[in-house]
Amino acid sequence: MTAARVLIADDHPPTRAGVRWALEHDGEFEVCAELANATDAVEAAGRLLPDIALLDIHMPGGGINAAAQIAAAAPDTAVVMLTVSRDDADLFAALRAGARGYLLKDIDPARLPIALRGVLSGEAALPRGLVAHLIDEFRSRDSVSGRRAGLLATLTEREWEVLTLMQEGLPTTEMAARMFVTPVTVRTHVSAILRKLQVSDRAAAVRLASRG
Numbered sequence: 001m002t003a004a005r006v007l008i009a010d011d012h013p014p015t016r017a018g019v020r021w022a023l024e025h026d027g028e029f030e031v032c033a034e035l036a037n038a039t040d041a042v043e044a045a046g047r048l049l050p051d052i053a054l055l056d057i058h059m060p061g062g063g064i065n066a067a068a069q070i071a072a073a074a075p076d077t078a079v080v081m082l083t084v085s086r087d088d089a090d091l092f093a094a095l096r097a098g099a100r101g102y103l104l105k106d107i108d109p110a111r112l113p114i115a116l117r118g119v120l121s122g123e124a125a126l127p128r129g130l131v132a133h134l135i136d137e138f139r140s141r142d143s144v145s146g147r148r149a150g151l152l153a154t155l156t157e158r159e160w161e162v163l164t165l166m167q168e169g170l171p172t173t174e175m176a177a178r179m180f181v182t183p184v185t186v187r188t189h190v191s192a193i194l195r196k197l198q199v200s201d202r203a204a205a206v207r208l209a210s211r212g
Contacts, residue, residue, distance in 0.1 A: 003027075003028055003029055003030040004028060004029050004030070004051040004052060004116070004117075004120060005029075005030050005031075005032040005048070005050040005051050005052070006023055006029050006030065006031050006032065006050055006051065006052045006053075006054055006116070007031075007032060007033045007034075007035070007041065007044055007045055007048065007050040007052070007053045007054065007077075008020065008031055008033070008034050008035070008054050009034075009035040009036070009037070009038070009040070009041035009053065009054070009055045009056060009059060009063070009066065010036070010054075010055075010056040010059055010082070011036045011037060011056065011059040011060055012056070013036075015056070015082075015105065016034050018109065019031075019054065019082065019112065020034070021109070022109035022110070022112045022113065023112065023113055023116070026113035028113060028117070029052075029113060029116065032048050032050050033048055033050070036059065036060070037059055037060040037061045038055075038059060038060065038061025038062050038063060038065055038066035039061050039066075041053065041055060041059075041061075041066045041070070042066050042069045042070055042073070045070040045073065045074050045077055046070075046073045046074055049074050049076065049077060050074075050077055051077065051078065051120060052077065052078045052079075052080060052116055052119065052120070053066075053067075053070050053074075053077050053078070053079045053080070054080050054082050054116075055067055055070075055079065055080070055081055055082065055099075056081075056082060056083055057081055057083040057085050057090055057094065058083070058084075058085070063081060063083070063094075064081075064090070064093050064094055064097050064099075064180070065097075065180070067079045067081065067094060067097040067098055067099050068097035068098060068180035070098075071097060071098025071099075072098070078100045078101070078119045078120060079097075079098055079099045079100060079101075080099060080100060080101035080102070080103060080115075080116065080119055080125060081094045081099050081101065081102045081103065082103050082104075082105060082107075083102070083103075083104065083105060084104065084105050084106075086104065093180075096179070096180060097180045100119050100124060100125070101115065101116075101119045101124060101125030101126065102125070102126055102127070103115055103125055103126075103127065104127050107127075151196060151197050151198060151208070152197070152208070152209065154196045155193060155196060155197075158189060159189055159192055159193050159196070161179065162175060162179070162186060162189040162190060162193060163193055163205060163206075163209055165178060165179075166190070166193075166202050166205060166206055166209075167206050167209060167210070172186050172187060172190075190202065193205055
């Protein structure tokens, strides 16, 4: 059986060495590249097209930014975050960026290959403790969705995300950075929101959302 090719991006050399050992000791994985920053990780992923890109969140250049770029440029590469962060914001940002897994660095080395095999077979790789956070977030969103009525009920989840950022008063460029999309994509969502809510500008959309 052909070994799965893994790209590792982490600015901590001992971490990279430990991950390489855990994967190659398993026998079903081959580390095809080791990088220390997001820019190099994105370039290598686009050139090598690995089966898995294992990314640290807080490496130079930002792992979540790298995840979004790799997911767009190499959609067949499974992006998995390997991090010390248990922060909900990092978890949700990583998943929005296209990550298929979110693993903590204190994972038992023997469990890492098992988790990555699961990702390659279509499973999500998440620590049990963080699954509860996802369930709570889903329930919260479902509850909010249930309270939406009228024209607001016509918005998609992505459009609601844009509308929420509009309520924070963020400019287009900052919204794009938060959502890991281009400003053009944000403007497209804004146009759809204005059309669906039958209003002429962002301020009117925000007022309608506040009343709803």
